[in-house]
Amino acid sequence: MARIHPTALIDPAAELADDVEVGAYSVIGPHVRIGAACHIGPHCVIEGHTTLGQGNRVFQFASLGAAPQDKKYAGEPTRLEIGDGNTIREFVTINTGTVQDAGVTRVGNDNWIMAYVHVAHDCQLGDHIILANSVQLAGHVHLGDWVFLGGLTGVHQFVRVGAHAMTAFQSRLAQDVPPFVTAGGNPAEAQSINAEGLRRRGFTSERIALVKQMYRLLYRKGLTLDAARQQIDALRGEVPEADADIALMQGFLIQATRGIVR
Structure with missing residues (x-):
């Protein structure tokens, strides 16, 4: 009762x-x-x-x-x-x-x-x-599955945070945070991938390695967003179990009308 x-x-x-x-x-x-x-x-x-x-x-x-x-x-x-x-x-x-x-x-x-x-x-x-x-x-604001936002994080209107992304304490988000990315700062900047979160959710080492490849293409190679997307798409098939992760990233980036954290 x-x-x-x-x-x-x-x-x-x-x-x-x-x-x-x-x-x-x-x-x-x-x-x-x-x-x-x-x-x-x-x-x-x-x-x-x-x-x-x-x-x-x-x-x-x-x-x-x-x-x-x-x-x-x-x-x-x-x-x-x-x-x-x-x-x-x-x-x-x-x-x-x-x-x-x-x-x-x-x-x-x-x-x-x-x-x-x-x-x-x-x-x-x-x-x-x-x-x-x-x-x-x-x-x-749109938050994907498994997002973790640290204490006192502030998120600007219309910002999207992709699945498995994470922010540090007191982060200010005025742009989108792609899936798998850890961001922090005021304004927030990309720091790394959320590797520990992925391991806790059962991602294999091969999947995590491919996610790291996507991160490097986005943030470490000096590529434009369009060029990074093309190279990320070329990773399909290298780790078949990670093709869904590639699709998740690509779908998110296509809709990144506010730009992504850098």
Whole structure:
């Protein structure tokens, strides 16, 4: 059975699975849907057209589904969609989308979002992401799967961070970070590949070596971006298990309208 603290304020129109837990003084609005095995801590506010999947844990003082911090927003019924198995820590704020974009902010599955993180309107987050304390995402940011952003990282609007990329503490991102790359600084610069993260995810030494080749072509050979892309494409077939990694990199670079960190 659901365990709802008697001081929680839950709109009768909200949809909560039978086993959802809601802590003291939390407020849940009429357009909210919360899936099975979710735990909502005390003093949380979940509002707007917000959906949480299964097995999410939301800690105290989080704010989910509030109106976007966009002066163009005029009350449209935009959405926030959160997947399964996410941990959302204290004072996290995640806003709904805007009609100027897809109209929805999305958070995937199995993400670890630490205290004081802000996820602005229309951000699109993949799976298995770690956002350390006080990471700040401006509107329309896209993060790929397995991204790790170090504490106090700030990300400019419309920036994309590719899968398996990583940033150091207090990084400032104003350009895209390609997949597999570790970046740091203010402004952020490419430092290396995220080799340890790849090893932890089961990448073979051969795959990691090919990722290093792609990195060298992008950052160590003095090539233009187009020339680097051509040489990266020529690596196909050298390590067949890494062809998907090449495709991931190429797809990302094609869409790098803001340029990439250098």
